[in-house]
Amino acid sequence: MEAPAANDVILSVRDLVTTFDTDAGRLTAVDGVSFDVRRGRTLGIVGESGCGKSVTALSIMRLLPQPMGQIRGGRILFEGRDLATVPPAELHRIRGGRIGMIFQEPMTALNPVQPIGRQLSEVFLLHRTKDAADAWRRGTEMLRKVGIPAPEIRMHEYPHQLSGGMRQRVVIAMALACEPAVVIADEPTTALDVTIQAQILELMQALQRDLGLAVVLITHDLGVIAETCDDVIVMYAGRVAESGPVEAIFDRPAHPYTRGLLDSIPRLEGTRKARLRVIEGMVPSLRDLPAGCRFQNRCPHRIDRCATAPALEAIGPDHAAACHRWRELPPR
Numbered sequence: 082m083e084a085p086a087a088n089d090v091i092l093s094v095r096d097l098v099t100t101f102d103t104d105a106g107r108l109t110a111v112d113g114v115s116f117d118v119r120r121g122r123t124l125g126i127v128g129e130s131g132c133g134k135s136v137t138a139l140s141i142m143r144l145l146p147q148p149m150g151q152i153r154g155g156r157i158l159f160e161g162r163d164l165a166t167v168p169p170a171e172l173h174r175i176r177g178g179r180i181g182m183i184f185q186e187p188m189t190a191l192n193p194v195q196p197i198g199r200q201l202s203e204v205f206l207l208h209r210t211k212d213a214a215d216a217w218r219r220g221t222e223m224l225r226k227v228g229i230p231a232p233e234i235r236m237h238e239y240p241h242q243l244s245g246g247m248r249q250r251v252v253i254a255m256a257l258a259c260e261p262a263v264v265i266a267d268e269p270t271t272a273l274d275v276t277i278q279a280q281i282l283e284l285m286q287a288l289q290r291d292l293g294l295a296v297v298l299i300t301h302d303l304g305v306i307a308e309t310c311d312d313v314i315v316m317y318a319g320r321v322a323e324s325g326p327v328e329a330i331f332d333r334p335a336h337p338y339t340r341g342l343l344d345s346i347p348r349l350e351g352t353r354k355a356r357l358r359v360i361e362g363m364v365p366s367l368r369d370l371p372a373g374c375r376f377q378n379r380c381p382h383r384i385d386r387c388a389t390a391p392a393l394e395a396i397g398p399d400h401a402a403a404c405h406r407w408r409e410l411p412p413r
Contacts, residue, residue, distance in 0.1 A: 091159070091295045092118040092141070092180075092263050098154035099133075099140045108367040110136040112319040113155070118263060123289070123296040125310035125327070127303060127342070131364050133319040134299045135185070138265045140165075141297075142182055143172055159263070178208040181256035185268040187248035191240040197224075197251055198236030204258040223254040228284060246277035250284065257288060264289075265297045270305070282309055303346055307331060312399070315339045318365055318375035321393060325400030333413075335402035337380045340413055374405070382406050 099111035111133045118124050126134045139145050141157055143164060157164040159180065164172065176182075184190035192200055201220035202213065210216050217236070224232035227250040240248055249269065256264055266285065270278035286309060289296055298310060306313055306327065314324040315338065323336040334340045341360040362379035365371060371378055377387040386405045393401040 089119040089121075090117045091120050092297075093158040094137075094141065094155070095158070096155040097137065097140060097157065098152070099136055099145065100151055100153050101146075102149045102151070105368050109153075109370075110319055110367060111140060114314075114316070114319075114321055115155075116314050116321070116324060118295045118297055119312070120262075120295050121289070121293050122311040123298055123309055125306040125313045126297065126299045126316060127301065127306050127313060128316035128322075129301065129364050131318075131367075132316040134301075134316055135267055137316075138182070138267050138297065138299055141265060142176055142180065144176075144182075174208070177204060177261075178259045179261050179263070181259070181261040181264045183249075183252055183256045183264065183266040183269045185271055187245070187252045187272075188240060190252050191248060193240050196237055196239055197243070201236070201251065201255055201258065204255050208259045219258070220254075223258050224251070227251075227254045227257075227288070228280075229254075245273055246280065249273060249277075249281055253281070253284065253288070257292065257294075260292055261294070263295045263297065265299070267299045268301070269298075270300075270302075278305075285309070303342060315342070318370060319367070320375060321403065322376065323400075323402040323404075324393070325397070329397060329400040333397075333400075335396050335400075335407040335410070336376075336404045337382050337406075337410070338376045339402075340410075341379075343413070374403070382410060 095115050097111050097114045098109065101108045101110055114137055116124065126137065128134055140152055141164060145151065152165050155165065198217060198220055201223060202216040205216035205219045206213065221232045221236055224235055229235050229247055229250050243251065270281050273281060282305065300306060310327050313327050313330045315322045315336065317338050323330065323334065323339045330339060331343065334343055344358040345360060347357055360379055365375060365378065373388040373390050377383045384406065391403045391405045393403045395401050396407065
């Protein structure tokens with residue numbers, strides 16, 4: 082795949098730092114994260130639970146729980162503006178209009194006491210039209226576009242009357258209603274069975290092709306990353322461990338954590354299921370992060386130098402890893 086030009090970057094996150102003030106003190110959930118999202122491409126953010134994936138997304142959208150969650154440093158550049166500092170009124174126009182978000186659990190993303198049509202129409206009334214009848218018509222058309230049968234009927238129904246897959250399609254319709262430039266999808270298939278997951282991912286890819294969207298896909302599923310993403314960042318304990326094109330990450334993983342994630346994928350050896358490999362240990366608590374490399378306590382390649390934090394180091398075109406020993410590791 083040909084590398085995209087630098088002017089294709091639609092969203093650029095630089096040195097993002099996000100903290101939470103708690104009874105245990107100030108905890109840093111995202112620590113110096115940087116990445117670019119390019120027009121028409123999908124960036125996957127992958128890692129274990131608690132690594133900072135969702136907090137990164139909520140930081141971009143300025144939807145952190147208040148007053149405890151705060152952006153303490155860095156820039157979030159979108160169409161020449163820093164979303165970390167834009168006034169609330171301007172952010173209100175961007176959020177939902179130019180940047181859409183698909184939340185992880187549709188039953189919490191949708192209001193259970195309002196019909197689907199009212200919730201979907203509200204998006205258009207906020208960003209596109211003042212005419213309620215026009216907003217209702219546009220909402221009906223969006224349901225049809227995301228593959229919901231009999232949309233005229235579904236507009237009058239409540240979330241509990243729809244299946245999980247249909248509720249997720251409604252959430253996708255709301256995120257794409259105003260044809261945003263960027264869509265952030267936070268674990269969009271987690272609560273769905275495998276068949277519905279595949280349908281939702283196919284729908285998102287088809288809509289991306291039709292609308293030319295840039296997508297940020299947050300997931301813990303490397304199979305989803307392989308199927309849908311162009312570029313990947315691997316996060317661990319609030320930092321970027323490795324980043325690069327999806328082919329490089331899967332074919333030539335450099336960071337021991339990335340290798341561990343790939344080795345943890347179930348696979349067959351002949352006709353038998355191979356013994357599942359695991360990464361020993363647990364992700365460190367934000368209250369007790371180790372000095373230096375945050376993966377060192379679980380890393381089989383740890384050396385004394387790992388007590389100092391490694392910088393992201395270039396490995397190849399657009400491929401980088403934060404590991405002191407990446408050159409020394411044997412080919413996978």
